Amino acid sequence: MARRRRGLDYSTLQRKGRLPVWLSITWRALFVVGLLGVAVLVHWIERDGLKDNYDGHVSFLDVVYFTMISVTTTGYGDIAPVSDRARLFDALIVTPIRIFAVLIFLGTAYSFVFRRTWDRWRMAYIQRHLHDHIIVAGFGTTGSEAVDELIARGTDPSCIVVIDGDMQALERAKALGCAVMEGDATRDKALHAVKIERARSMIVTGGSDDTSILITLTARHLAPHLGISVVVRNEDNETLAHQAGATTVINPVSFAGLLLAGSTHGPHISDYLMDLASDRGRVKLVERMVKPEECGRSLTEVSTGMGLRIYRGDAMYGFWEPEVATLVPGDVIVEIVPTSAREVHDA
Incomplete structure (x- = not known):
């Protein structure tokens, strides 16, 4: 089986960028206030392009009020833009501000309420079923x-x-x-x-x-x-x-020392040791319990692979020792088995 890393590439430099919860909420709120401040300022400068249908006079409080109801899409109609410049500003500036403000508030609610609640529930579920x-x-x-x-x-x-x-x-x-x-x-x-x-x-x-x-x-x-x-x-x-x-x-x-020492006695010894230790080669080491149908047989008669050693209680016996001539229930077998052709191809 081929081994691959899934997900992001972590080979580039990275720096920890997580902010405290209070600071993250604060800068989002300040950003929204800043956007509203820009809208209020421009509306105040262009107040001649606004018409107050109540008393005909547009005060600073009226500008703040009109900006807020415009950004929140309420729009009562008591104050309305009448000049082309005021309407153009509302269309091209206030509308994006409205979208940004809604997205920021929704993102904040998702990050600090819904996602955290969902993550806590999901982690609790995983813990219960571990x-x-x-x-x-x-x-x-x-x-x-x-x-x-x-x-x-x-x-x-x-x-x-x-x-x-x-x-x-x-x-x-x-x-x-x-x-x-x-x-x-x-x-x-x-x-x-x-x-x-x-x-x-x-x-x-x-x-x-x-x-x-x-x-x-x-x-x-x-x-x-x-x-x-x-x-x-x-x-x-x-x-x-x-x-x-x-x-x-x-x-x-x-x-690593064993591999290096083994390589001095032949160029293929260390390769074979690495082959046995990994799941990506032609053969691999497997440890398993003896099967019921194998009890009474010799370790050399194991059909799934080449038996090397058995563990019986606290003792271990190699394939050359007489104790492996008869396998008994509870024996643990260590054997070399071939990796399937498909796995070798994928590797």
Whole structure:
């Protein structure tokens, strides 16, 4: 399956531009007042082109009154433009001001009332129905690559929940179809909000080893049986990550070293290792439970792929060991399977 980034292009420089709610409302209101001020000023200058059908005199208060009822499209007819210049101004200037004012008020109502209410309802609905999902804590380079690979392996993006404190990162995750939440994954409140107790698994890429380990500790405290995969960059912290409750600890530096070392023994070894680790090559590694019809058979008789190892309880056995001669219920098989022809073509 080909892996593609959907949504916006984030390769250009960007700067945070979100305004506080009060400031956003204030500048919109000032903009509308400014437009009305321009209309009042021009109407006052061109007041000779207006006719007051009540007393025949156009005062400043009459100009303000006429401007307001014109912009709001009320139009009682007691004051009306009679000169060509006044009518032309009303047609070409006041009408656009009226449209701008209506759009600004509607946009403000949508942004701060309807959209926020809708977003809160939608997020509450998603939270209530979160189940068997994958939580990704941190959407930096490693986290985004992990999400891309999950999607390439067939995971529904709506089953992935991303937690990060960077809104630009969350926008990228949202563009992929993931559910997102701005928050601190080291806090109980944030993990409770994404229903960690009902999650299938969790990927932790906190950006630094201490943050990742703290997130792992918090997650393990809240979900004792959750599978947690964490990335650490310092070899000394691998043991700490395991002690914090991580199910799988991955050191990208060590993995890169393994690939480099393997390449010195043959030009194709590192290629094959990358092929196994990715879902876009000709073969891939798969972990699955033993099927009922496979119980009693040998690991070498597995028909879905090439069996490499089994996990039985807390022990693991390679394909050359006698324990794999008879598969039993509960065994976990790690095997190499071919990627389908269509997937290879798409990749």
